[in-house]
Amino acid sequence: MIQIENIHKQFAKNKVLKGVNLNIPEGGIYAVLGPNGSGKTTLIKCVLGLVIPDEGSISILEQPVKNQWKYREQINYLPQIANFPGNIRVRELIGMIKDLRSKPGDERSLIGLFGLEPFLNKKLANLSGGTKQKVNLVLTFMFDSPVIVLDEPTSGLDPTAMIVLKNLIQKERKAGKTFLITTHIMQFVEEVADQIVYLLEGQVYYTGTLSGLLEKTGQKNLEHAIAHITMEKQNA
Amino acid sequence: MLKILKYSFYDLMRSRWSYVYFLFYLLLGFVLLFLNNDLSKAVITLMNIIIILVPLIATIFGVMYFYNSREFTELLLAQPLKRSSIFMGQYLGVAGSLTLSLCLGLGLPFLLYGLFKSGAILNFSMLILIGALLTFIFTGLAFNIALSNENRIKGFGYAVLLWLFMAVIYDGLFLLTLIAFEEYPLDTFSLAATVFNPIDLSRILILLKLDISALLGYTGAVFKNFLGTGLGFLISAAALLLWTVLPVWSLSFKAKKKDF
Amino acid sequence: MSQENRHYVFYILLLLLLGITPVRAGTIQVCPDCDVKSIQHGINIAQERDTLIIKEGVYAEFNILINKPLTLLGQNYPVVDGNEKGEVFRIVSDGVRIEGLFIINVGVSYTSDHAAIRVVRSKDFQIVNNRFENLFFGIFLEKSSHGVVDSNQILGIARDEYNSGNGIHLWYSNNILVKDNNIEGVRDGIYLEFADTIRIRGNQSRKNLRYGLHFMFSNDNIYSDNLFENNGAGVAVMFSKKIRMTGNRFRKNWGPAAYGMLLKEINDAEITGNLFEENTVGINIEGSNRITYRGNNFVSNGWAIRVLGACYSNAFSRNNFLHNSFDLSYNSNVNDNSFEGNYWSSYSGYDLDKNGVGDVPHRPVKLFSYIVNRTPETLILLRSLFMDLIDFSERVSPVFTPDNLVDSQPQMRLIQ
Numbered sequence: 001m002i003q004i005e006n007i008h009k010q011f012a013k014n015k016v017l018k019g020v021n022l023n024i025p026e027g028g029i030y031a032v033l034g035p036n037g038s039g040k041t042t043l044i045k046c047v048l049g050l051v052i053p054d055e056g057s058i059s060i061l062e063q064p065v066k067n068q069w070k071y072r073e074q075i076n077y078l079p080q081i082a083n084f085p086g087n088i089r090v091r092e093l094i095g096m097i098k099d100l101r102s103k104p105g106d107e108r109s110l111i112g113l114f115g116l117e118p119f120l121n122k123k124l125a126n127l128s129g130g131t132k133q134k135v136n137l138v139l140t141f142m143f144d145s146p147v148i149v150l151d152e153p154t155s156g157l158d159p160t161a162m163i164v165l166k167n168l169i170q171k172e173r174k175a176g177k178t179f180l181i182t183t184h185i186m187q188f189v190e191e192v193a194d195q196i197v198y199l200l201e202g203q204v205y206y207t208g209t210l211s212g213l214l215e216k217t218g219q220k221n222l223e224h225a226i227a228h229i230t231m232e233k234q235n236a
Numbered sequence: 237m238l239k240i241l242k243y244s245f246y247d248l249m250r251s252r253w254s255y256v257y258f259l260f261y262l263l264l265g266f267v268l269l270f271l272n273n274d275l276s277k278a279v280i281t282l283m284n285i286i287i288i289l290v291p292l293i294a295t296i297f298g299v300m301y302f303y304n305s306r307e308f309t310e311l312l313l314a315q316p317l318k319r320s321s322i323f324m325g326q327y328l329g330v331a332g333s334l335t336l337s338l339c340l341g342l343g344l345p346f347l348l349y350g351l352f353k354s355g356a357i358l359n360f361s362m363l364i365l366i367g368a369l370l371t372f373i374f375t376g377l378a379f380n381i382a383l384s385n386e387n388r389i390k391g392f393g394y395a396v397l398l399w400l401f402m403a404v405i406y407d408g409l410f411l412l413t414l415i416a417f418e419e420y421p422l423d424t425f426s427l428a429a430t431v432f433n434p435i436d437l438s439r440i441l442i443l444l445k446l447d448i449s450a451l452l453g454y455t456g457a458v459f460k461n462f463l464g465t466g467l468g469f470l471i472s473a474a475a476l477l478l479w480t481v482l483p484v485w486s487l488s489f490k491a492k493k494k495d496f
Numbered sequence: 497m498s499q500e501n502r503h504y505v506f507y508i509l510l511l512l513l514l515g516i517t518p519v520r521a522g523t524i525q526v527c528p529d530c531d532v533k534s535i536q537h538g539i540n541i542a543q544e545r546d547t548l549i550i551k552e553g554v555y556a557e558f559n560i561l562i563n564k565p566l567t568l569l570g571q572n573y574p575v576v577d578g579n580e581k582g583e584v585f586r587i588v589s590d591g592v593r594i595e596g597l598f599i600i601n602v603g604v605s606y607t608s609d610h611a612a613i614r615v616v617r618s619k620d621f622q623i624v625n626n627r628f629e630n631l632f633f634g635i636f637l638e639k640s641s642h643g644v645v646d647s648n649q650i651l652g653i654a655r656d657e658y659n660s661g662n663g664i665h666l667w668y669s670n671n672i673l674v675k676d677n678n679i680e681g682v683r684d685g686i687y688l689e690f691a692d693t694i695r696i697r698g699n700q701s702r703k704n705l706r707y708g709l710h711f712m713f714s715n716d717n718i719y720s721d722n723l724f725e726n727n728g729a730g731v732a733v734m735f736s737k738k739i740r741m742t743g744n745r746f747r748k749n750w751g752p753a754a755y756g757m758l759l760k761e762i763n764d765a766e767i768t769g770n771l772f773e774e775n776t777v778g779i780n781i782e783g784s785n786r787i788t789y790r791g792n793n794f795v796s797n798g799w800a801i802r803v804l805g806a807c808y809s810n811a812f813s814r815n816n817f818l819h820n821s822f823d824l825s826y827n828s829n830v831n832d833n834s835f836e837g838n839y840w841s842s843y844s845g846y847d848l849d850k851n852g853v854g855d856v857p858h859r860p861v862k863l864f865s866y867i868v869n870r871t872p873e874t875l876i877l878l879r880s881l882f883m884d885l886i887d888f889s890e891r892v893s894p895v896f897t898p899d900n901l902v903d904s905q906p907q908m909r910l911i912q
Contacts, residue, residue, distance in 0.1 A: 048313075050313050051495040052492075052494075052495060069316055069317060070316060071316075072314070072315060072317075073316040083311070084308075085307050085311070097311075099239060100240075100243075100315050101316060280819060404882050405882075407877055407880040411867070414871050414873050414874050415870070418873075422871075430876060436880070443876075446796075446879075447879070448750075448774075449796060450776065450798025450799065450821035450822065451798070451875065452750040452776050453777065454872060
């Protein structure tokens with residue numbers, strides 16, 4: 001489904017990705033993990049075409065993505081920080097995105113799920129961080145696409161919304177969607193992820209199941225496993 | 237692209253700045269007409285103002301809009317949309333709304349003072365046309381600057397500098413060169429030097445209209461060919477169009493490589 | 497015989513009372529089918545003060561000599577074709593009138609100035625309502641006086657100065673009225689050399705190779721209400737005294753050495769109520785003194801007035817300067833001329849006391865005009881913001897422009 005081959009990316013003098021290889025088959029939830037600055041967001045942005053890799057190639061559904069844009073019709077993307085134009089209303093934003101994607105979207109039930117009805121006529125600049133993130137989620141989940149990319153989906157969410165989100169993810173997964181998620185909340189990973197991709201210093205350190213990672217590091221849970229990897233690297 | 241143009245335009249039409257510019261031009265038009273009470277004279281004064289002011293406004297506003305709409309841009313970039321059409325849409329939105337402010341802001345007072353009944357209509361249309369071209373050129377240049385500079389302060393700095401250079405410094409250097417090399421034939425040089433500055437080009441177009449009597453006092457054969465025939469007008473207009481296309485081309489080139 | 501004479505006097509008195517020009521007893525018809533087939537033959541057989549009526553037709557004649565007072569009257573513009581062999585008419589007698597002829601094909605010569613009509617040492621001539629085409633010189637007045645040149649159409653196709661002549665040429669002549677003629681496409685439309693007390697009125701002189709009107713060493717002349725348009729170099733008035741120029745229009749004289757009017761060594765002249773429009777230079781003044789410029793309109797010229805060299809005691813008042821690229825240019829920084837009470841469209845001052853006179857003096861000379869005098873190519877920087885800034889600073893504290901060159905009473909309203 002998603003093939004990433006030998007991706008390199010450098011910002012100024014900072015080498016963020018140094019030869020990332022990753023093959024994600026169809027279906028299932030992939031959690032991209034790694035310490036701060038390990039290149040998670042950059043990798044995801046490469047997949048989305050927001051960042052142009054210096055080297056390497058990415059294909060999605062067997063199509064190379066370089067200088068292409070049509071393939072994004074197959075992807076729902078949740079950006080890390082919900083930066084919306086401040087002077088438009090929630091309702092207008094949803095309408096605009098639907099118009100731009102020229103695709104039917106099921107925003108109604110999602111608005112109900114997240115309890116956003118009271119905010120529909122408010123301007124985005126006046127919303128709290130959590131509410132913005134809910135709007136962000138509505139925009140992401142309202143379309144029916146085979147690939148869903150979530151960059152820090154949990155940030156700012158209250159527990160109720162978090163449960164709604166998890167249910168949503170499970171529901172879509174059952175529908176056969178492929179997920180690519182970055183997060184720092186390990187509990188969230190443990191609950192939803194099928195496979196883990198661990199990025200470290202711009203390279204893939206580990207790909208596989210959660211239990212495999214625990215086995216490899218000899219730790220009891222994910223949090224410790226990751227801490228262990230990081231320590232190890234520093235000591236080496 | 238049309239959809240983005242629509243949303244950018246819509247966005248701009250709701251922002252305070254478009255009205256500020258509209259009101260500014262409106263005021264300018266009325267004040268000039270009130271002071272002169274003579275349409276053709278007001279048009280001449282306007283021409284002098286327009287070629288300086290329009291680039292300034294377009295540059296500042298272009299940079300400002302680009303930085304302020306970063307969120308919107310990022311939102312769009314994740315959508316199945318072509319990159320170049322995103323930027324083209326925004327560019328056209330800004331340049332279009334500025335041109336609209338210019339046309340309406342200046343058009344209304346002149347219409348009320350009886351533009352259609354006067355002989356100044358031709359000069360006025362040319363003025364608006366030049367204003368529109370300069371708006372497009374300098375909005376394009378501003379977008380290029382903003383796209384190349386993440387730092388807003390730097391971006392603004394460069395934008396103002398660009399305007400200052402094109403509007404004042406360039407002509408200063410031009411003059412010094414002409415005086416320094418006055419023993420040499422300078423026809424071709426001075427014509428070439430104007431081509432490299434869109435403000436100078438617009439000025440030449442206006443000179444050809446208002447000061448043709450003086451320009452025909454030139455002795456050089458190159459000048460004579462250039463100014464005495466329609467050739468000068470055609471070449472200047474063509475160069476100005478080229479100037480409109482150039483920033484757009486560079487914009488789409490830059491946009492392809494830019495990371496967000 | 498005495499009986500006849502008495503009748504003659506009676507008829508003349510009768511006709512004068514009726515207000516009709518007396519048709520003298522002798523009338524000779526000239527036409528291709530008449531007894532008299534050529535104009536020269538008609539002249540030869542005519543008595544003094546006879547009238548030759550020349551009917552429609554083509555008369556291939558040249559070097560026609562008129563040596564007695566006669567009236568030549570063309571009907572329906574008979575064509576007198578010189579076949580480019582030389583002069584067509586030569587008048588050597590007083591009291592000749594030529595009217596209604598269409599004279600074509602005057603011979604071009606590099607040694608003598610062939611003319612369609614040449615008047616030599618004669619008085620009281622009238623050249624009225626004739627048409628001239630394909631000519632060398634049109635009407636050449638040589639040491640003649642007290643004549644009228646009225647309502648002639650002169651249409652040349654001059655291309656080079658060396659083989660073309662002038663439309664109306666006055667040489668050592670005086671007391672002549674030149675009015676309502678229409679002259680196009682010759683070297684100089686009207687040329688005066690050593691011609692005094694001439695009145696030139698209501699003529700139109702256009703598209704001539706060199707000057708629409710050209711004055712040399714001719715004093716006490718008046719020219720008024722003429723139109724000079726699109727001439728190679730405009731109008732030149734040189735080395736003359738006491739000229740009055742009023743109500744003329746000078747338009748569209750374009751080119752590196754073209755002027756609405758060129759004044760060179762002119763003293764004590766009066767220039768009032770003229771219009772200078774869209775000329776490269778409205779008036780170019782060199783070495784001219786004591787001239788009054790009043791009530792003229794300078795509209796959309798490159799330079800309204802350009803002053804070169806020493807010009808003293810000239811007074812400019814109540815003129816309108818409208819939309820000229822430069823209102824005034826000097827090549828020195830001394831000034832002995834006065835500019836008072838003009839209207840300048842470039843005036844940027846104000847009138848707080850509402851007396852119609854600007855409260856701040858106006859400085860009509862821009863620094864930029866000095867720069868252009870020095871380096872003409874800099875003209876391309878006209879209307880540049882940079883130049884405006886320089887001009888502004890010069891206006892605030894003059895360094896290069898004459899300090900005393902100000903209009904201390906700039907008018908706020910157009911002077912009607």
